[in-house]
Amino acid sequence: MEHINAIILAAGKGSRMNAAKPKVLQVLSDKTLLGHVLTQAQALCSQVFVVVGFGGDQVRHFFKDDSIHWVGQAEQLGTGHAVQQAMPHIDDDSISLVLYGDVPLIEQSTLEKLTAQVQKSGVALLSVILENPTGYGRIIRQNNQIQAIVEQKDASIEQLKICEVNTGVMAVDSGLLRSYLSKLDSNNTQGEFYLTDIIAMAVGTGKTIASVIVENECEVAGVNDKIQLATLERAFQKNQASQFMQQGLMLRDPARFDCRGNLSFGQDCEIDVNVVLEGDVSIGNNTTIAPNCIIRNTKIGDNVVILPNSLIEDAVIGDGAFIGPFARIRPESKIGNNVKIGNFVEVKKSTIGKGSKISHLSYVGDTVMGEEVNIGAGVITCNYDGVNKHQTTIGDGAFIGSDTQLVAPVVIGKNALIGAGSTITKNAPDNALTLSRAKQSSLKKGIKNHD
Numbered sequence: 276m277e278h279i280n281a282i283i284l285a286a287g288k289g290s291r292m293n294a295a296k297p298k299v300l301q302v303l304s305d306k307t308l309l310g311h312v313l314t315q316a317q318a319l320c321s322q323v324f325v326v327v328g329f330g331g332d333q334v335r336h337f338f339k340d341d342s343i344h345w346v347g348q349a350e351q352l353g354t355g356h357a358v359q360q361a362m363p364h365i366d367d368d369s370i371s372l373v374l375y376g377d378v379p380l381i382e383q384s385t386l387e388k389l390t391a392q393v394q395k396s397g398v399a400l401l402s403v404i405l406e407n408p409t410g411y412g413r414i415i416r417q418n419n420q421i422q423a424i425v426e427q428k429d430a431s432i433e434q435l436k437i438c439e440v441n442t443g444v445m446a447v448d449s450g451l452l453r454s455y456l457s458k459l460d461s462n463n464t465q466g467e468f469y470l471t472d473i474i475a476m477a478v479g480t481g482k483t484i485a486s487v488i489v490e491n492e493c494e495v496a497g498v499n500d501k502i503q504l505a506t507l508e509r510a511f512q513k514n515q516a517s518q519f520m521q522q523g524l525m526l527r528d529p530a531r532f533d534c535r536g537n538l539s540f541g542q543d544c545e546i547d548v549n550v551v552l553e554g555d556v557s558i559g560n561n562t563t564i565a566p567n568c569i570i571r572n573t574k575i576g577d578n579v580v581i582l583p584n585s586l587i588e589d590a591v592i593g594d595g596a597f598i599g600p601f602a603r604i605r606p607e608s609k610i611g612n613n614v615k616i617g618n619f620v621e622v623k624k625s626t627i628g629k630g631s632k633i634s635h636l637s638y639v640g641d642t643v644m645g646e647e648v649n650i651g652a653g654v655i656t657c658n659y660d661g662v663n664k665h666q667t668t669i670g671d672g673a674f675i676g677s678d679t680q681l682v683a684p685v686v687i688g689k690n691a692l693i694g695a696g697s698t699i700t701k702n703a704p705d706n707a708l709t710l711s712r713a714k715q716s717s718l719k720k721g722i723k724n725h726d
């Protein structure tokens with residue numbers, strides 16, 4: 276098979292986005308629109324050309340990928356003109372696959388089917404049948420053979436009734452494409468060089484146009500404004516949620532679940548409504564996630580319970596852990612097996628040993644905590660002196676009384692008992708009660724009369 280070059284058209288401004296950044300940098304799920312197209316193109320093609328115009332430098336800079344060939348199109352004179360800009364870099368003995376930078380959900384299997392058709396006919400077109408074809412180029416067939424594409428603005432009333440439309444995606448023998456492009460003119464309503472005119476040219480030289488009709492409209496839906504962007508995001512999420520459920524994940528309401536990244540899960544997991552997963556998230560067996568949790572780049576073990584409104588990022592959560600409600604677990608935290616992180620507890624860059632409990636209203640940062648430690652309500656590690664961060668170490672079996680401040684750097688010994696309300700500034704020994712606070716005393720109330 277001949278090698279394939281992708282030519283991704285991305286020079287348009289996308290004015291209907293009403294945004295400062297170029298349209299193709301708008302985000303769907305975890306990637307930009309162009310990022311989605313690039314992923315597909317790079318999987319199939321030996322070279323990838325991206326035609327940029329409006330905000331081209333911004334687009335180039337965003338991807339910082341040396342394998343992409345950027346081609347400038349200073350003036351947007353039409354899709355044919357855009358493809359022409361890439362042709363000097365493309366050899367005749369190859370297939371050119373034209374894609375759009377604002378059509379993000381195109382699938383690998385569809386592109387494979389399409390490019391496979393080029394071998395025999397030289398030109399293969401991807402079309403779709405729409406209930407409402409308004410705005411698209413119509414596919415003109417005679418005896419079922421494709422004859423031409425007529426743009427909406429150039430079409431007759433009869434042609435406007437045709438529901439089979441051009442998706443814009445096509446695969447063409449590069450040598451043929453080069454010769455057709457050199458003959459394009461802009462004698463049409465829009466005064467543009469239409470790529471679509473090459474179809475009638477090919478038919479004129481006796482070619483039969485191959486075609487693939489795509490089943491799922493979303494695959495070829497373009498994004499022009501934020502309403503369409505949100506619609507495609509939903510379609511993407513719905514499809515992804517269906518796949519997860521088929522693989523055994525229970526989603527209480529798939530319409531209120533977002534995964535923007537990669538998710539893996541074991542058996543019997545359940546996710547309640549309004550959960551957002553980002554980056555790489557893995558969940559073991561029999562784990563449940565309650566409503567309104569946000570979880571990013573985290574590995575979660577078996578039999579974990581995550582209660583509502585918890586936010587977890589770049590962390591590891593051990594088997595049997597109990598998290599939340601309203602827990603915040605920040606990057607580089609390792610939560611051991613059977614640990615409890617309760618409500619309004621923030622953990623940062625800390626290791627929490629097996630079976631330890633931090634149940635209420637605490638901040639634990641830059642801490643190495645042993646096993647079976649009990650942290651009372653309101654305990655805080657004072658890890659920052661205004662310049663540097665310092666470490667707190669807490670031994671196995673320690674009991675830290677409520678409302679204690681552990682001023683780091685500090686080491687709390689094994690089975691140490693810290694009296695409630697202490698401010699600990701020096702190391703506390705193993706197996707001993709340490710407390711630091713003024714002795715309680717009571718004074719008789721003096722009653723003073725003011726006149």
Ligand code: UD1
Nearest residue numbers: 284285286287351352353354357375411412441442443469
């Ligand atoms: C094009 C097709 C139409 C098809 C429709 C599908 C042509 C003449 N028409 O129409 O048959 O039904 O797409 O969406 O091809 N672009 C450039 N440089 C340019 C012009 C466009 O890079 O000079 C890029 C745009 O950024 C966009 C894509 O090409 O990503 C399509 O351009 P657009 O102007 O939206 O084409 P349509 O008029 O919608």
Ligand code: CA
Nearest residue numbers: 377497498499
């Ligand atoms: Ca368009």
